[in-house]
Amino acid sequence: MARTIIMLHPGALGDLLLAVPAIRRLRSRYPYHRFILCAHEQAAALLEASGLIDDWTAVQGAGCAALFNGSRPEDPVIIDWFGRCDLAVAWIRDEAGTLAAALRKCGAADAVVQSPFAQALGAVHQSDRYAEILGEKVAGMSKVSALLMPEDLRREAHAHLQSCGVSLNRPFALLHPGSGSRHKCMNPSIWRCVTQALNEQGLLSLLLEGPADREVMQDLLDHLSPRPIVLRELPLRLLAGVLTLADLFVGHDSGVTHLAALLGVPTVALFGPTDPARWAPRGPAVTVLQALPCHCTSWDMVKNCGDKPCLNFSPSEILTACQTARGAGINPRNT
Numbered sequence: 001m002a003r004t005i006i007m008l009h010p011g012a013l014g015d016l017l018l019a020v021p022a023i024r025r026l027r028s029r030y031p032y033h034r035f036i037l038c039a040h041e042q043a044a045a046l047l048e049a050s051g052l053i054d055d056w057t058a059v060q061g062a063g064c065a066a067l068f069n070g071s072r073p074e075d076p077v078i079i080d081w082f083g084r085c086d087l088a089v090a091w092i093r094d095e096a097g098t099l100a101a102a103l104r105k106c107g108a109a110d111a112v113v114q115s116p117f118a119q120a121l122g123a124v125h126q127s128d129r130y131a132e133i134l135g136e137k138v139a140g141m142s143k144v145s146a147l148l149m150p151e152d153l154r155r156e157a158h159a160h161l162q163s164c165g166v167s168l169n170r171p172f173a174l175l176h177p178g179s180g181s182r183h184k185c186m187n188p189s190i191w192r193c194v195t196q197a198l199n200e201q202g203l204l205s206l207l208l209e210g211p212a213d214r215e216v217m218q219d220l221l222d223h224l225s226p227r228p229i230v231l232r233e234l235p236l237r238l239l240a241g242v243l244t245l246a247d248l249f250v251g252h253d254s255g256v257t258h259l260a261a262l263l264g265v266p267t268v269a270l271f272g273p274t275d276p277a278r279w280a281p282r283g284p285a286v287t288v289l290q291a292l293p294c295h296c297t298s299w300d301m302v303k304n305c306g307d308k309p310c311l312n313f314s315p316s317e318i319l320t321a322c323q324t325a326r327g328a329g330i331n332p333r334n335t
Contacts, residue, residue, distance in 0.1 A: 002034040004081050006108065008067070008090035008099075009039045010059045012180070013236070013255030014281075015126070016043050017262050019091060019116075021144055021282065022130035023052060026089070036081050038064045042236035049237065050147045055081075070098040072106055082106035091116055091130060124277055144282040146264030149244050157241025164229055168245060172204040173322075174231075174260070176251035177220050178213025183302050184252050184272050186311040188220040193315035194250065195220075195228060198322070203248060206231060208239075208256065248326055250318065253279055261286045266325035268318060272311035273302040287325040289313060 005026060009016050016039055027035060037044050037056045044056035057063055063073035073079060082088075088108035090099055093115040103111040114121075116129040123129045128138035158168065166172065175198075177191045195205045209217045209232045221227055234242065240259060243249065249260035250268045253276075261267040261283030269281050271290040280288045294310040296302045 001084055002032065003030075004036055004085045005030050005033045006036045006081055006085050006088045006103075007038065007053075008059070008064065008088070008092060009037065010064075010092055011039075013040070013043050014253075014258040014279075015116075016040070016047075017255065017258040018126045018279075018282070019130040020047075020052065020147065020262060021127050022134055022136065025131060025136050026134060027052075030086070033086065034084075038067075046236055046240055047147075049150055049153060052147065067102050067106070068099060070102045072102070079106070082108060085109065087112070089113075089134065091133065093117070125280070126278055127282055144262065144284065146284055147262045149240055149263065153237060153241040154244050155241075157238060157245055160234075160238060161242065161245065164231065166204070166206065166229060170204050171202065171247040172206055172245075173198050173248035173250065174206050174208055174243065174246045174265075176208040176210075176213075176249070176254065176256050178208075178210055178216045179252040179254040180212060182216060183299075183305075183308075184254070184274065184311075185216050186252070186270060186272065186308075186313055188216070188223060190313055190315055190318070191220050192223050194318050194322075195224065197315060197319055198248075199228075201319075206246075208251075209233065210254075210256065248322055250322065257281050266322075266328065268321045268325050270311070270313065270318070272308060273299075273305075285325055285328040287321045287328070289317065289321050291317075 009019055035053045037053045038059050041058045047053050048056055063075040063078040066073040085108040088103040088111045090113040094100055094113040100111045100113040114133045116126055121129045121132050123132045123138045131138050179185055198205045205228050207228050207230045209230055211233055243260050243263050243265050246265050249265045251257040252270050253274045257269050258281040261281035264284050266285040269288045273294040273296055276288045276290055291312045292309045296305055
């Protein structure tokens with residue numbers, strides 16, 4: 001049986017995707033090991049489908065909960081993984097050393113446990129901080145190749161788009177007006193102008209709505225005529241498949257934007273109160289925009305900032321960025 005590398009990442013989708021370059025570097029160091037990931041279910045399953053990892057277990061499961069509590073899991077599969085583990089990596093805060101001790105007690109020959117938010121780290125970008133924790137040199141880490149998805153996932157996405165009335169004979173753009181927080185979203189009037197302009201340029205504009213986007217989406221739809229097709233709350237696997245068929249993606253700082261970038265979709269990432277130097281998505285065809293640097297020093301200030309000059313983009317600026325992103329990328333459908 002192959003020896004294992006076990007990784008624990010309890011963060012949200014965007015945070016996990018920022019760790020992908022570090023995972024790739026780790027795989028290059030251990031090319032014959034089996035890579036196991038403990039993360040949120042849909043994200044972990046997607047990374048398995050891409051071939052980046054070989055197996056996974058849900059971070060919400062009893063096995064991971066036991067580890068975080070400093071105990072030994074009872075799941076025989078997890079016990080077997082640790083019995084063959086040469087290295088366990090956990091990107092999480094563990095000041096008391098409870099998790100590190102549990103990983104070694106379970107059988108890991110070595111354990112590296114550190115939060116990417118630790119002040120001791122010197123790298124600026126979050127992806128580089130994941131790599132720094134592994135002892136990797138971060139210089140030149142910004143170039144990231146696309147994450148590949150299996151063909152059956154693309155076929156599922158094709159069928160779903162057809163059922164929604166979308167013909168792939170016409171190029172289309174996916175626009176995500178929401179994000180994890182309304183305070184990271186630009187004014188719907190700007191989205192309206194961009195949507196209409198892309199349609200006039202021959203790109204069919206499809207809107208993406210996630211679980212937290214209903215209010216933002218309604219504000220936009222109230223001012224669009226005719227109403228575009230809205231893809232609502234797609235499971236992550238299906239969303240990834242749809243993204244691989246898109247000619248362009250435009251969105252705020254969100255997990256979906258990170259996914260689009262990592263899949264190689266020409267991506268325009270709109271940043272407001274979050275710092276792109278730290279959080280910009282990485283991929284082969286990403287254009288990052290920020291209207292003005294945000295001067296809020298706390299999230300409470302962001303919530304109370306009415307004008308949000310950091311999100312006051314001009315539609316023409318975004319459209320120019322769309323052209324730049326498309327010029328830098330390859331249509332994922334043709335790869």
